[in-house]
Amino acid sequence: MSFNPQLADWRGKTVWLVGASSGIGQATAHALHAAGANVFVSARNAEALAGFVQSHPGAVALPLDVTDRLALKTAAQTLLATGPLDLAMYCAGYYKELRATAFDLAEMLRHNEVNYCGALYLLDAVLPALLAQKSGHISLISSVAGYTGLPQSLAYGPTKAALINLAETLYLDLKDSGIGVSLVCPGFVETPLTAQNQFSMPALITPPQAAQEILKGWRKGEFEIHFPKRFTHWMKILRLLPYGARFAAVRRITSL
Template identity: 75%
Template structure:
């Protein structure tokens, strides 16, 4: 049984993607446009959004900073005024490797503002309209880094763990309301964020492959869309290990 109403026909549907100037967000916007959706793209990089809109007929560029609640609210009002909002994807992300020995409060808070608090600003701006209409879909981009604590993920991991918990609770609260909720938990995808990693990334996907997985997950009505399975299933196994086994396993696999 599907967890959410399956999303298979995108023709004439309006989708709003936040964090769509590069990586997974841009690739998903491209894939949705190819399926006939009316795509609204947001991010800070106005030039990248304008380039996307020029090459995707009917697409709308709405530049904004997700850490600015007034900007998110104003953009949401513009999107909602344009008609029915059928799906919103929050994929704005910030990542810098950090370990406790190099604890940086400003960096910790920057991750929190972009990765998590921005999603709260979005919910505040769109949830009342979706509830009033009794339809639509909210999708948040988490990460397998949110499953359990990992070295180098001191700032990033907790924000993704928070998004996973938020999505689970939203799903429970909104079930039966007509509103779908999904969490996207990718493994490693070739993006500007992962380009910073100096280690070998197993099962690395292109953004286009990630976008295809996301659309397939929405079509199946899945709550959690995780990929690539050959990597994420291994991460899920680690998730259920007791701490006495988990910590040594992570040290062995990462060398950290």
């Protein structure tokens, strides 16, 4: 079933990836550039963005901190002055292990600001223009960590669950407006964030592999793009279990 207009031809399309200095965001920016898109990349790491632009002729760097609402507004104005925006993707993320036994309010709020509020700031910056042009696509990177509560994910998981709900509601609200919405829920991808993990990560894939899965999902017009399916299907089944069975399964699987 196709939920969105199918995005197959990126030649001449303008795309903005927020959180593209490394990992999935950078790999997706690379794939879109290779497919002929006009690529704008944003992140805090201006040096990494400059390196990307240098190796991707025509790409434009718009360095910013996603927790700075005004910076996102200003960057959006710069981008929109060049013409219509065809895709805005929020791929910024922050992750630190945290359990309730070591509750840290500052960490909780930091996760919320980067992982969730930053997405809201992006919507605030681009949604009026997309509604006016009656076209475009919004894509939010969440995680299978948002499917259900997991040990050591006290700060990270709830922000990803919020993005899932946000994307679902955006889709319902925007379906008749000409604007597509997609939700990306990766499993374990080899990025600076997952490099912190001290446990074995099943079905670990590379950022370029993740980027190809995302482009494939856009090409099919999917709403939820989840991968690798040999892992994410099991996480979806886990989410459907009654709480007693689910909690027992999570504790058994994680040994926590």
